[in-house]
Amino acid sequence: MPEAFFRELVDAAAMPYRRSGRYAWHFAKGKLRGDPVFRFLLRSATLPARGRLLDLGCGQGVLMALLQAAVERSAAGEWPPDWPAPPDLELHGVELGRRRSDVARSALGAGAAITRGDIRDAPLPQAAAIVILDVLLYLDHDEQAKVLARCVAALEPDGVLVLREANAGGGAAFQVTRWAERLACWSRRQWRQPLCYRPASEWVALLGRLGLDAEATPMSEGTPFGNVLFVARRRNDAHANYPSVD
Ligand SMILES: C[S@@+](CC[C@H](N)C(=O)[O-])C[C@H]1O[C@@H](n2cnc3c(N)ncnc32)[C@H](O)[C@@H]1O
Incomplete structure (x- = not known):
């Protein structure tokens, strides 16, 4: 992965978090740069090209911010030719924490729907992709299984669950x-x-x-x-x- 391009992309994705203060901004940059899952999701074409993406326990929404920045770059013709085209998804996050959901909403703007709710009982609309990163550990084993069953019910037939x-x-x-x-x-x-x-x-x-x-x-x-x-x-x-x- 051209490292310089990825760093610029991360900087662009993190920029809208400045509105919520230095912590949210630096957190977004550090998380997107340092956690390999975000590069993997951009490079592997794991996510579908179109449809709804549900990000459960989305925190401050850094994955969705990265996807938004990627689509903007690609639309501007600035996309490495050997990378898969970034998925252009309808973004919907669900987050329990008030502060984090507010930060996500502010950074992502009208391009994403952020619901403040508990993934154990929040309505889950049908989705082409459901992403749950580092969240199920906070639930007990029965709850984990029930949430995953709810995800399967919400997943479109050809959908993908990323956990x-x-x-x-x-x-x-x-x-x-x-x-x-x-x-x-x-x-x-x-x-x-x-x-x-x-x-x-x-x-x-x-x-x-x-x-x-x-x-x-x-x-x-x-x-x-x-x-x-x-x-x-x-x-x-x-x-x-x-x-x-x-
Ligand atoms: C470690 S963070 C991961 C955030 C995000 N998935 C990411 O990778 O950046 C876990 C998030 O899950 C949220 N969370 C935990 N239990 C939840 C629940 N039952 N419903 C919704 N969100 C939950 C927490 O508030 C926190 O924001």
Whole structure:
């Protein structure tokens, strides 16, 4: 990936966060630059070209900001010829936190719908892509399964579910991830926030029980963490057999 182009793209994506203060701006730049999942999603053509993208637990919406900036660059004819065309999606984020959802709304403007809500019960419209990055760990195991079942019900037949979680079977890298997350919770005074992890094989099995075939890819390059990205699509035989949601 031409690094200079990606840095410029990140700077453009982060710029609208200046309206919400220096922290939101620097956070957006740091997250988009340092977390390999964003480069992966731009370079891999994992996301569909058109349709609705639901970003569940979107935080301040940095993925959607990156996609907006990418579409603008591409429309201006400034796009590396060897990269897939950026997906031009109808963006919809759901976020529990008031401050984060406000920041997302302010940065993304009219180009994205941001709902403040809980992914355990917020209405999920039909979507061509559902992305859940580093969120399900905050739910218990039953809730995780129910949210994923709701996602499967909301996913269009050819849709894709993109999930990232830490791999509890990941040895030392998992312990680093777990402790970093625990410290982050403490820094937010969330002393009792439960954190529920599963080994990667268990995530794949759970998605399989819900009728999805999932491909697992390590997604921590350049960081000390032990995260895995699951890209899951409906099995053909599961089209007529959506799991029950509630
Ligand atoms: C680690 S952040 C990840 C944010 C975003 N997905 C990203 O990758 O930048 C986790 C986010 O999930 C949100 N969250 C946690 N539980 C949630 C729930 N039940 N419903 C909606 N959002 C939730 C948190 O408020 C937080 O913004």
